[in-house]
Amino acid sequence: MDASRTEQRESFRALASAQLPRLYSIARRLVGDDAEDAVQDCLLKGFQRYDQLKSAESAPAWLTSILVNSCHDVGRASARRPQVIDFEEVEKFSLYRKIAYEDPFPYSDSLHLDFLGEFGPEDVHAVLMRLPPLYRIPLVLVYMEGFLAKELARRLDAPLGTVLARLHRGRKLFEKELWEYARETGLLKEGAR
Template identity: 65%
Template structure:
């Protein structure tokens, strides 16, 4: 039985999905949390519908990631047409510096590398918990730029917002993440020597 173009495309699509599914799901979990499976499913449906538009099989991973980011963005928009207002007038949060806080508080007094000791106290799950606690408008640009390697300009295009908005959200998101790391460490007892 001869192999048709359609059956070859289906097999190529299956192979691409098998290879990329774990990465897509991990990214979706960070972007939309509990809606990750639905977002990945939306991504697969859209990708299958438009697979013939993918002319370079080597670009398949980036193509799927872009579709997933758009699906996640659509879900977040549907979740709340207006993002929750976040009050960053609080001078403590706005001017917070994790580096200075660790140096001032000196949670590991006998350490020569206090900043590294602080970071080593966090597991992947701890960092994920801090990241997921951030508001969507800050978490998504942080993940896309710092974890997925998108440029700020590409992130602005994906999120359909001006570049200045993305840069502002990145700055505020980094400050909120730093403060979240410190607060999480205090709450979960990570500021004790020998915790991990």
């Protein structure tokens, strides 16, 4: 390995090593148990493309973009079969109306907020993991990592309309899965917590 290559390797190593906890945390929310594989893949691809990084300040966002693609690849490889989703039904679903109609806490005067209050961080993570990666990834990056939809579209090299449509479907699926999860795990039973 020549001197400049060694220098490049040392520089990438320092930069990526500092980002490992953040990258792993994001990957965990994007692909669950496959997080380590996704970060490994991201490190290898990042080093191969290191000359494309414009400045050290943009390294965190640059590595995140690579990680998202790695998560897509890892997610595809581990997916047993594609989920079939009836989006017509999902589109009609309103969690707000469902809670009002089903009235799971008859003595509550803040029914909707009490419903959400039943979900701890681990429950929200479990609900997110029930969503297909195509919809989970934009939700995590926008609502948890603070990306703007426009920025995400640029980083994923996708049209803004596509990202907005996936966010919309992701939110609707998230609402529906919150209800299903609460029903299946007994969160709605009195004294469940």
